[in-house]
Amino acid sequence: MADDSVSLFTSIGLSEQKAKETLKNEALSSVLRDAVLQAQLVLGPSIDKVTGTLLYNVSTRLKDTKRLGFLVGYITSKKIGTDLQLNAALDYVKGHPVDPIDVADFEKECGVGVVVTPEEIEEAVEAVIQKYKEQLLEERYRFNMGLLMGESRNKLKWADGKIIKNEVDMQVLHLLGPKTEADLEKKPKATKQKAPENEKKNNEVLNGEVKVQTTSLMEQLRGAALNFHKPGENYKTEGYVVTPKTMELLKQHLEITGGQVRTRFPPEPNGILHIGHAKAINFNFGYAKANDGICFLRYDDTNPEKEEEKYFTAIRDMVEWLGYKPYAVTHASDNFDQLYEWAVELIKRGHAYVCHQKVEEIKGHNPPPSPWRERPVEESLLLFEGMRKGKFAEGEATLRMKLVMEDGKMDPVAYRIKYTPHHRTGDKWCIYPTYDYTHCLCDSIEHITHSLCTKEFQARRSSYFWLCNALDVYCPVQWEYGRLNLHYTVVSKRKIIKLVETGAVRDWDDPRLFTLTALRRRGFPPEAINNFCARVGVTVAQTTMEPHLLEACVREVLNDTAPRVMAVLEPLKVTITNFPAEKAFDVSVPNFPADESKGFHTVPFSSTVYIEQTDFREVMEKGYKRLTPNQPVGLRHAGYIISVQNVVKDQSGKVVELEVTCTKSDVADKPKAFIHWVSNPLMCEVRLYDCLFMHKSPEDPSEVPGGFLSDLNANSMTVISDAMVDQSVKNCKVFEKFQFERMGYFSVDPDTSAEKIVFNRTVTLKEDPGKV
Numbered sequence: 121m122a123d124d125s126v127s128l129f130t131s132i133g134l135s136e137q138k139a140k141e142t143l144k145n146e147a148l149s150s151v152l153r154d155a156v157l158q159a160q161l162v163l164g165p166s167i168d169k170v171t172g173t174l175l176y177n178v179s180t181r182l183k184d185t186k187r188l189g190f191l192v193g194y195i196t197s198k199k200i201g202t203d204l205q206l207n208a209a210l211d212y213v214k215g216h217p218v219d220p221i222d223v224a225d226f227e228k229e230c231g232v233g234v235v236v237t238p239e240e241i242e243e244a245v246e247a248v249i250q251k252y253k254e255q256l257l258e259e260r261y262r263f264n265m266g267l268l269m270g271e272s273r274n275k276l277k278w279a280d281g282k283i284i285k286n287e288v289d290m291q292v293l294h295l296l297g298p299k300t301e302a303d304l305e306k307k308p309k310a311t312k313q314k315a316p317e318n319e320k321k322n323n324e325v326l327n328g329e330v331k332v333q334t335t336s337l338m339e340q341l342r343g344a345a346l347n348f349h350k351p352g353e354n355y356k357t358e359g360y361v362v363t364p365k366t367m368e369l370l371k372q373h374l375e376i377t378g379g380q381v382r383t384r385f386p387p388e389p390n391g392i393l394h395i396g397h398a399k400a401i402n403f404n405f406g407y408a409k410a411n412d413g414i415c416f417l418r419y420d421d422t423n424p425e426k427e428e429e430k431y432f433t434a435i436r437d438m439v440e441w442l443g444y445k446p447y448a449v450t451h452a453s454d455n456f457d458q459l460y461e462w463a464v465e466l467i468k469r470g471h472a473y474v475c476h477q478k479v480e481e482i483k484g485h486n487p488p489p490s491p492w493r494e495r496p497v498e499e500s501l502l503l504f505e506g507m508r509k510g511k512f513a514e515g516e517a518t519l520r521m522k523l524v525m526e527d528g529k530m531d532p533v534a535y536r537i538k539y540t541p542h543h544r545t546g547d548k549w550c551i552y553p554t555y556d557y558t559h560c561l562c563d564s565i566e567h568i569t570h571s572l573c574t575k576e577f578q579a580r581r582s583s584y585f586w587l588c589n590a591l592d593v594y595c596p597v598q599w600e601y602g603r604l605n606l607h608y609t610v611v612s613k614r615k616i617i618k619l620v621e622t623g624a625v626r627d628w629d630d631p632r633l634f635t636l637t638a639l640r641r642r643g644f645p646p647e648a649i650n651n652f653c654a655r656v657g658v659t660v661a662q663t664t665m666e667p668h669l670l671e672a673c674v675r676e677v678l679n680d681t682a683p684r685v686m687a688v689l690e691p692l693k694v695t696i697t698n699f700p701a702e703k704a705f706d707v708s709v710p711n712f713p714a715d716e717s718k719g720f721h722t723v724p725f726s727s728t729v730y731i732e733q734t735d736f737r738e739v740m741e742k743g744y745k746r747l748t749p750n751q752p753v754g755l756r757h758a759g760y761i762i763s764v765q766n767v768v769k770d771q772s773g774k775v776v777e778l779e780v781t782c783t784k785s786d787v788a789d790k791p792k793a794f795i796h797w798v799s800n801p802l803m804c805e806v807r808l809y810d811c812l813f814m815h816k817s818p819e820d821p822s823e824v825p826g827g828f829l830s831d832l833n834a835n836s837m838t839v840i841s842d843a844m845v846d847q848s849v850k851n852c853k854v855f856e857k858f859q860f861e862r863m864g865y866f867s868v869d870p871d872t873s874a875e876k877i878v879f880n881r882t883v884t885l886k887e888d889p890g891k892v
Contacts, residue, residue: 125139125143125149125153126139126140126143128153128156128157129142129143129149129152129156131156131160131165131166131167131172132156132159132167132169132171132172132173132175132176133167133168133169133172133173133834134172134176134834135834137622137623137624138832138834141622141623141624141829141830141832142830144829145826145827145829145830147825147826148179148180148826148830151179151182151185151188152175152176152179152180154188154189155175155178155179155188155192156175158188158189158192158193158196159171159175159192159195159196162193162196162197163196170201171196171198173834173835174195174200174201174203175192175195176834177203177206177814178191178192178195178206178210180814180824180826180830180831181210182210182213183214183825184213184214184217187213187221190213190221191206191209191210191213194209194230194232199227199232199233200230200232202280204231204278204281205230205231205232205278208229208230208231209226209230212226212229212230213226231277231278234278236276236278236279236280238283238741238742238743239742240276240279241272241276241279241283241284241287241743242287242291242742242743244272244275244276245268245272245284245287245288245291246291247275248268248271248272248275248288249268249288249291249292249295251271252267252268253295256292256295256296257295257296260296260300260302260303261292261299261303262303265288265292268288268292269284269285269288272284272287272288287743290743290744290745290793291743293745293792293793294745294792297790298794337402337406337410337650337653337654338406338409338410339410340654340657340658341403341406341407341409341410341411341658342410342411346407346658348570348599349570349597351373351374351377351379351380351381351382351569352370352371352373352374352379354366354370354569354595354596354597355367355370357597359581359582359585360585360595360597361586361589361595363589363592365592366589366595369592369593369594369595370594372594373567373594376567377569380412380413380414380569381407381408381411381412381413381414381569381570382408382414382415382416382566382567382569382570383404383405383407383408383413383414383415383416383568383569383570383571383572384404384415384416384417384418384562384563384566384568384571385400385401385404385405385415385416385417385418385439385446386418386419386420386452386559386562387419387420387435388419388420388421388423388426388427389419389420389421389427389428389431389432389435389543390423390426390427390428390431390613391426391431391616391617391628392431392434392435392438392613392616392628392629392635392636392637393435393438393635393636393637394611394633394634394636395604395606395609395611395634395635395639395649395670396603396604396605396611397438397636398442398604398636398649398650398652398653399601399603399604399656400572400574400603401438401439401442401444402442402650402653402654403572403601403653403658404572405439405444405446406444407572408447409444413569414447415447416446416447416448416449416450416566416568417435417436417439417446417448417449417450418449418450418451418452418562418566419432419435419449419450419451419452419453420452420555420558420559421451421452421453421542421543421544422452422453422552422553422554422555422558423538423552424538424540424541424542424543424552425538425540427542427543429543432543434628434637436449438636438637438640441636441640441646442636442646442649442650443646443647443650450562450566451544452553452558452562453542453543453544453545455558455561455562455565456545456548456549456553458561458565459553459557459558459561460508462561462591462593463504463519463534463535463553463557464501464504465591466521466534466587466590466591467497467500467501467504467519468497468501469590469591470497470522471521471522471523471590472500472519472520472521472522472534473490473492473493473494473495473500473519473520473522474492474495474499474500474503474504474507474517474518474519474520475490475492475493475517475518475519475520475531476492476516476517477490477491477492477518478515479515482531482533487530489530489531490520490531493522493531500519503517504519504535507519507535507537507550507551508549508550508551510539510550512537513537514536514537514539515536515537516537517537518533518534518535518536518537519533519535519536519551520532520533520534521533521534521556521583521586521587523582523583523586532554532556532557532583533554533556533557534553534554534556534557535551535552535553535557536551536554537551538550538551538552556580556583556587557587559571559584560583560584560585560587560588560595560596560598561587561588561591561593563596564588564593564594564596567594567596568596569596569597570596570597570599571584571596571597571598571599572598572599572600572601573598573599573600573601574600574601574602574603575600575601575602575603575660575662576603577598577600578600580598581598581600584598585598600660601658601659601660602659602660602661602662602663603662603663604653604656604663604665605662605663605664605665606634606664606665606666606667606670607664607665607666607667607816607817608667608811608812608813608815608816608818609633609634609667609811609812609813609818610813610818610828611634611635612819615819615828616628616633616635618829619812619829622829624812624829624832625812629641631807631809631880632809632811632812632836632837633812634667636649640855641855641869641870641880642867642880642882643674643678643855643857643865643866643867643880643882644670644674644882645674645677645678645681645857647677648670648673648674648676648677648678649670649673651673651676651677652665652669652670652673655669655673667811671883674865674882674883675865675883675885675886678857678859678865678882678883679859681857682857682858682859682865683711683712683718683721683858683859684709684710684711684712684713684858684859684860684861685709685721685845685846685848685849685858685859685860685861686709686723686756686757686796686797686798686845686846686860686861687796687798687804687806687843687844687845687846687860687861687863687866687879688730688731688732688796688797688798688801688843688844688845689732689806689840689843689863690732690733690734690840690843691730691731691732691733691798691842691843691844692730692731692732692733692735692736692775692776692777692778693728693730693776693778694728694729694730694731694762694777694778694780694797695727695728695777695778695779695780696727696728696729696762696780696781696782697727697765697779697780697781698781698782699726699727699782700760700782700784703726704724704725704726704727704799704800705724705725706722706723706724706725707722707723707724707725707757707758707759708720708721708722708757709721709722709723709757709846709848710757721848722848723757723798723799723847723848724799724800724847725758725799726799726800728799728800729797729798729799730797730798730799730801730844731747731795731796731797732795732796733775734746735747735795736748736764736775736778738767738775745792745793746792746793746795747762747764747778747795748764749764749767751792752764752783752788753792753793753794753795754785754791754793754794754795755782755794755795755797756795756796756797756861758797759784759785759786760782760783760784760785761782761783761784761785761788761791762780762781762782763780763781763782763783764778764779764780765779765780765781766778766779767779795862796860796861796862796863798844798845798846799846800847801844801845801846801847802845802846802847802849802850802877803842803843803844803876804843804844804845804876804877804878804879805840805841805843805871805876805877805878805879806839806840806843806866806878806879806881807837807838807839807840807869807878807879807880807881808837808838808839808881809836809837809880809881810833810835810837811833811836812832812833812836813828813831813832813833814831814832814833815831818831843879845860845879849877852868852872852877853868854868854869854870854872855867855868855870856868857882859885863881863885864881864882864883864884864885865881865882865883865884866879866880866881866882867879867880867882
């Protein structure tokens with residue numbers, strides 16, 4: 121049965137891996153099976169990929185399955201043939217739950233039968249461009265092209281967005297001509313006016329103070345801007361508990377630190393850091409740097425079951441990759457002896473006791489009080505010593521602290537039994553401290569001034585202060601900020617492990633993930649990630665951002681740092697029959713056309729070149745500006761214009777070669793377009809990426825009932841194994857970045873070998889409106 125279902129699902133274009141993954145979701149696989157079988161009754165066993173994708177999408181997104189047959193009928197009859205139409209159809213049936221459906225109204229709302237011709241697209245775009253013609257001629261390529269796209273789409277609701285975009289690009293090029301050096305210069309940023317007093321309410325509020333976002337992370341993190349306490353003035357913080365020893369301890373603290381700001385970044389070494397950690401790194405290391413302080417990298421290694429050396433190494437690598445150097449690298453385990461002594465002291469002071477409640481008994485918001493809460497101190501001391509010596513089984517006893525936390529949980533666990541050797545201490549311990557016990561005490565030992573953590577730890581602030589004061593040790597101040605999340609991804613360690621185990625991604629550094637190692641492999645510069653964190657701002661509110669906002673930061677950095685080269689992803693051979701030289705010669709290409717002071721590289725130019733298949737059409741279409749039998753084009757940087765003389769096809773009728781003649785561009789009429797090309801190229805592999813998930817919130821059951829594994833985008837990675845790139849990249853290094861002219865920004869992947877270079881597309885040149 122399973123094999124039959126796999127075969128059924130692969131018949132609509134799913135990979136075998138995706139088909140097997142779909143089978144794990146019984147509800148989804150049942151709906152999809154019904155949809156495919158119904159479609160096969162009409163179309164036969166062979167279903168094209170476009171139809172298959174629509175069938176898969178309707179199966180994953182349709183909540184009212186009684187309408188499945190109705191929608192499948194429209195898909196198989198090709199009345200619904202695009203995602204745009206399917207989205208409208210799903211919205212319609214959701215908004216009209218009562219049968220019967222008004223078919224005429226449904227078809228009207230879904231654009232059924234609406235055919236948008238190329239002429240209509242051309243006319244609509246022409247009308248919009250005519251409307252803004254004067255402004256376009258004045259501002260040229262600095263004009264907001266998104267305005268043209270938006271108004272054109274409003275005129276043509278059911279037209280393909282990519283075709284509209286191509287038409288807009290071609291008509292703009294026809295009106296303005298190719299970009300000049302002046303067009304490529306950066307547009308000066310407008311000076312932002314200070315927000316009026318009555319507009320301040322629209323800005324984020326942090327610790328009671330209005331925070332207007334600026335472009336400088338360091339400026340945002342100045343102590344005065346955040347309204348944090350000054351070192352040694354911990355007692356001025358709201359909620360800070362002052363004891364008879366507080367002032368004496370603060371005086372000793374200042375003598376040790378000299379009044380210096382001290383922070384720490386405390387990751388658990390049981391997984392790879394992700395984009396949310398980037399904000400934490402920037403906040404902790406950045407706050408120390410902005411205030412002339414120091415920051416510790418402290419591994420919270422209190423759970424030996426999940427810790428591995430590769431995580432320790434990768435975490436430090438990512439911190440340093442983002443541009444920060446720890447003042448010192450420490451471990452919670454450095455302090456295991458001291459922490460144990462303090463636990464004994466806590467029992468002696470009547471603040472902790474040994475408990476035998478099971479884990480399941482103390483879960484939940486209002487767990488029952490422990491029957492051992494008033495156990496005699498001497499008895500708890502003996503039992504705790506027995507725990508240390510291995511006299512109890514795992515789960516048989518814990519050490520708990522006597523306090524009620526802000527979230528209503530009573531008596532958090534301080535120590536639990538784990539018979540697992542530790543990465544650093546070996547078999548010395550069979551009891552390990554918890555985060556609630558360890559974190560504040562390690563902060564105290566390292567004399568941290570500002571313990572910065574995400575907002576979910578706010579409920580632990582009272583226990584943080586309580587424990588330091590219960591032991592009469594220096595008490596730092598905990599400050600909370602909003603964590604950073606992204607749409608279309610998951611960052612949970614458990615879920616990423618699941619993606620790796622099921623083969624949905626290759627490893628933690630798969631470029632479709634948003635772990636920091638994955639972003640580095642995809643080609644994201646660390647400066648861009650830091651800039652993104654600065655733009656998000658230092659806010660208390662939890663923030664969930666769109667990936668394209670991060671990609672915009674990447675483009676800004678790479679536009680200034682990634683040299684231009686030429687590459688062809690889908691090559692079409694072009695033979696120049698009147699090549700103007702006896703042999704190939706070199707052509708000089710600027711590394712950065714907008715700033716030729718950054719140097720040049722050379723590429724060979726011979727009688728055989730390769731262009732993109734999409735840059736040639738055998739049949740001229742209205743509005744098409746590139747190469748046709750009746751329309752010449754220029755070759756970028758070569759100084760020549762080519763004209764088609766003969767089209768060579770294979771036995772199946774596919775165009776495999778063009779025979780052309782060339783003319784120097786300074787003696788010929790100006791062509792409508794210039795295209796990129798390669799000659800005597802290097803063969804390379806190119807990997808193109810899209811969102812890993814179909815929905816914004818793959819972990820949200822209301823959006824994805826089948827769970828995040830059912831929401832995987834089957835087209836999240838496309839591998840082009842026979843792409844070509846010019847010779848200038850021959851000696852490139854792993855992670856080196858380039859802009860492929862007209863194609864996007866690309867980075868050299870670690871899979872590169874002496875035999876073949878592998879490139880990852882980091883981002884496109886512009887945001888792709890057709891992206892998932």
